[in-house]
Amino acid sequence: MKNIKRQGTLWKSVLYVLAFSLSISIPAPINGQAVDELEVKAAYIFNFSKFVEWPTGNPSLPFVIGIYGDDPFGSIIDDLTKDKTAFGRVLQVRRIKDPADAKQCQIVFVRAAEKAKAVQLLAAVKGYPVLTVGETKEFLQMGGMIYLAMDEDRVNLMISGSAAEQVKLKISAKLMSLSKPYKN
Amino acid sequence: MFGSGQVLKTMSALAMLAAFASILQGQESAPDLTTVSLESLMNMKVSSVSRRDEELRSSAAAIHVITQEDIRRSGATDIADLLRMVPGMDVARKDSSTWAISTRGFTAEYATKLLVMVDGRTVYDPTFSGVSWHLQNLVLEDIDRIEVIRGPGATMWGANAVNGVISIKTKRAADTQGGLLVADAGTNSPGEGTIRFGSSIGSHLFYRLYSRQTTRLAFDSPTGGPGGDAWNLTTVGTRLDWDPSKSNSVVFESEARRGVRGARQNFLTSISPITFGTVGLRSDEGGFAMARWSHIFKDKSSLTVQVYHDILHLKGNNGAKDLKINDFDFQHNFKIGGRNNVMWGVGKRDINDSFPTTLAFGMTPAQSHTDLNSAFVQDEISIVQDKVSLSIGSKFEDSSLAGGNFQPSIRISWLPNARQAIWVAVSRGVHSASRVERGMRVNFTAFETGSGPAAVDLLGQPGTRSEGLVAYEMGYRYQANRKLWLDATTFYNVYDHLSTDPPGAPYFATDPAPPHLVLPLFFQNNSKGEAYGGETSINYQLLRSLRVESSYSLLLMQLHSPTGDTSDSNIEGQTSRHQVRFESTYNVGKSLELSGQVHFASSLPYFAVPSYTRVDLKATWKGFENVELSVAGQNLLSPHFEFGDIPAPSNVTSRQIYAKVAWKF
Numbered sequence A: 001m002k003n004i005k006r007q008g009t010l011w012k013s014v015l016y017v018l019a020f021s022l023s024i025s026i027p028a029p030i031n032g033q034a035v036d037e038l039e040v041k042a043a044y045i046f047n048f049s050k051f052v053e054w055p056t057g058n059p060s061l062p063f064v065i066g067i068y069g070d071d072p073f074g075s076i077i078d079d080l081t082k083d084k085t086a087f088g089r090v091l092q093v094r095r096i097k098d099p100a101d102a103k104q105c106q107i108v109f110v111r112a113a114e115k116a117k118a119v120q121l122l123a124a125v126k127g128y129p130v131l132t133v134g135e136t137k138e139f140l141q142m143g144g145m146i147y148l149a150m151d152e153d154r155v156n157l158m159i160s161g162s163a164a165e166q167v168k169l170k171i172s173a174k175l176m177s178l179s180k181p182y183k184n
Numbered sequence B: 001m002f003g004s005g006q007v008l009k010t011m012s013a014l015a016m017l018a019a020f021a022s023i024l025q026g027q028e029s030a031p032d033l034t035t036v037s038l039e040s041l042m043n044m045k046v047s048s049v050s051r052r053d054e055e056l057r058s059s060a061a062a063i064h065v066i067t068q069e070d071i072r073r074s075g076a077t078d079i080a081d082l083l084r085m086v087p088g089m090d091v092a093r094k095d096s097s098t099w100a101i102s103t104r105g106f107t108a109e110y111a112t113k114l115l116v117m118v119d120g121r122t123v124y125d126p127t128f129s130g131v132s133w134h135l136q137n138l139v140l141e142d143i144d145r146i147e148v149i150r151g152p153g154a155t156m157w158g159a160n161a162v163n164g165v166i167s168i169k170t171k172r173a174a175d176t177q178g179g180l181l182v183a184d185a186g187t188n189s190p191g192e193g194t195i196r197f198g199s200s201i202g203s204h205l206f207y208r209l210y211s212r213q214t215t216r217l218a219f220d221s222p223t224g225g226p227g228g229d230a231w232n233l234t235t236v237g238t239r240l241d242w243d244p245s246k247s248n249s250v251v252f253e254s255e256a257r258r259g260v261r262g263a264r265q266n267f268l269t270s271i272s273p274i275t276f277g278t279v280g281l282r283s284d285e286g287g288f289a290m291a292r293w294s295h296i297f298k299d300k301s302s303l304t305v306q307v308y309h310d311i312l313h314l315k316g317n318n319g320a321k322d323l324k325i326n327d328f329d330f331q332h333n334f335k336i337g338g339r340n341n342v343m344w345g346v347g348k349r350d351i352n353d354s355f356p357t358t359l360a361f362g363m364t365p366a367q368s369h370t371d372l373n374s375a376f377v378q379d380e381i382s383i384v385q386d387k388v389s390l391s392i393g394s395k396f397e398d399s400s401l402a403g404g405n406f407q408p409s410i411r412i413s414w415l416p417n418a419r420q421a422i423w424v425a426v427s428r429g430v431h432s433a434s435r436v437e438r439g440m441r442v443n444f445t446a447f448e449t450g451s452g453p454a455a456v457d458l459l460g461q462p463g464t465r466s467e468g469l470v471a472y473e474m475g476y477r478y479q480a481n482r483k484l485w486l487d488a489t490t491f492y493n494v495y496d497h498l499s500t501d502p503p504g505a506p507y508f509a510t511d512p513a514p515p516h517l518v519l520p521l522f523f524q525n526n527s528k529g530e531a532y533g534g535e536t537s538i539n540y541q542l543l544r545s546l547r548v549e550s551s552y553s554l555l556l557m558q559l560h561s562p563t564g565d566t567s568d569s570n571i572e573g574q575t576s577r578h579q580v581r582f583e584s585t586y587n588v589g590k591s592l593e594l595s596g597q598v599h600f601a602s603s604l605p606y607f608a609v610p611s612y613t614r615v616d617l618k619a620t621w622k623g624f625e626n627v628e629l630s631v632a633g634q635n636l637l638s639p640h641f642e643f644g645d646i647p648a649p650s651n652v653t654s655r656q657i658y659a660k661v662a663w664k665f
Helices: A002-025 A037-051 A075-081 A099-104 A115-124 A137-141 A161-166 A173-177 B004-028 B038-043 B049-056 B068-073 B079-085 B435-439 B567-572
Strands: A063-068 A089-096 A107-109 A131-134 A146-151 A154-159 B062-067 B089-095 B098-103 B114-118 B143-150 B164-170 B178-186 B192-201 B205-216 B231-245 B248-271 B274-296 B302-316 B319-336 B340-354 B361-363 B367-384 B388-399 B403-417 B420-431 B440-449 B452-459 B467-481 B484-500 B507-509 B516-522 B524-543 B546-560 B578-588 B592-601 B612-621 B627-634 B656-664
Touching (some): A037 A063, A037 A107, A037 A146, A037 A154, A037 A173, B062 B068, B068 B079, B079 B143, B079 B578, B098 B114, B274 B440, B524 B567
Parallel strands (some): A063 A107
Antiparallel strands (some): B062 B143, B302 B319, B340 B367, B403 B420, B578 B592
16 A cells, blocks of 8 residues: 555656656747737848848947837837847837937838828938838838738738839848839 | 645646646747748748738728638538627527528528628529528638628628628639648538649639538437438539739639438428328539629729629429529729729629429419619718728619619718727618518418318518618727727617518418318518617637637517517517627647637527527647648537527537548648
């Protein structure tokens, strides 16, 4: 009887150990499990800071990603860009209320629902080296540079090379190659 | 006090809990997408729930979209069962092949107030104004979405969009390339499956060919014996998408189907002596061909032209019925200035039908040709850009059978901020009198009186007019944060000229011999009344891997029929007053997906059907590449009735368990 009881205790300890080791070894899944659309879009915006060249700016100033109008990202984009740099400049995310403030940003994002704000934004940054990112095809037609497009359940890119060229922004060949074809 | 055994038990339990929590925690830390390559970002699948809710935010209607993901996670094998997940839909299974489906009241096997379309083609039977749900044998894996609107359909849709519109859209051929083989078997079926193959010719023409075979076993009859409702159906079809240029696209769809269905229904074969025959087996044959062309002009305006031909041939011991529909639809969409989005269109449908003439059933005339002409116009006006929009329009219908009607609608949508949306609508819906209401004769039973047989007849009347509805609706949507959505709608429907079949004065008839007493039930439009209630649903992405959705719908009816017509409580008692639903999907690691649904429907007093609760569960294993294995249980709690014996007997909805394999090649 005493032996059986000991075995029971042994099994429980084994289970205990297994349970913990199991929890450590299961990796955070990416493939096969749906990711949040906003996380993917935030990651794209972060990547633009690596694959686009801006005219040389003041290296002591932060590299600013602006969000004009309603912010769908919230903490997602803050967490993503925390402690990261671009061109040696600290990455910063700013929510801007005045379209004129967009001139101080390197990248500005405006969401699909804010059609009126998109028009104001593009007018405010016309001629300035600001990478404009939107969520509709109309955005490109109005002069925007990058359209984060939904293709079924994937996020694709459509880039207006001519819009970027007009303000001397150099989009790397690698990024351009991933864009869906767009002709103004 | 605590023995060492107890302590260890508690510690192990805590350890398990901690381990489980840390598993969830491990799943919950956001993947670091900053280290992922651009190419990988392009290939990542994003969850569609928030996107679907985002798109619907500014809709001024009680709309719910069933996505392909919802279909995939559901254990439902038939379109009819998929509709259970829509708040406010009343889905009652009568037997293995028959469902009574409606929304906001009037649930019936032949529900007259619901419009159902597949890729723009109407699939309800205009002679009965009902849908043969089992004939909608679509390849579920190739459905893109099902849009369900409760309330009179937006003015542009077809006839009978009175209480609701269901629009089923299949995927474009370009999205169904390659091969798909699906097979399932279980307590519901000895084996059935689907095969689909998609390919392209050049870079502008995509097509798919498919075949779906459905074989189902019988449910149990109320006495516990076999229900006699086994059925099978084979469907073969194709879809072709051709985009010859950037501004033109052509879609062609075609399908042929053939099947056999068992029926427990009896019908009168003689009144002297009184004898009944059994319907036994019924065969369904039919098919359709549809073509649609869309053109986009330089100024972004667009037009669409669609034609289709649909045939149906139903045959049973009680006769054969034929239906042939030819339909033409044209639609033009254009903008005026920056504020007006105008849509208008015309449609022409010609319906040819032929009914059998037997003792039990007849239609006057037995064969007929109906012309239905319709037109609609709608203007969506942006009053305050991105915030307030007003939609106003009307549909006009003129039927050679039922005359003309006019169905205006006005809808306002207000988005006070990015998190909320409010909408109100007032619209009119019309159910045009059908062949059934105007000219049907059903001698559905007879009994011996002391002085000869007496027959009970259900009789259509040539003067039957169309039923009307004015619906007052309102809705509210709230997005609390990225993970939590709330949707609430409420409605007040005022019906007039409702069709009921109250008893009329008995009379003597000499045909068929011998002379006998007839107790008639005449179709009449003397009823009216109100229906009101609402639907609310909450969608919560609790964890990355766990989503829950909960909904509640309420329907209250107050009908006012003239004295002698007891239809009020009958109609009020044929739809559940309360429905509560709870759904959850949970992903375990990369390869295991679990989902479950619990659904409660309150009783149907008219049929003495008590309230019931359904539990459906499904587990899918995605561990192998290109193959999905799943096991699903439908209605696992207890067998029960979901509907009553009108017009045909209902069987017990039993528990079903099946296993399925889906292989993409």
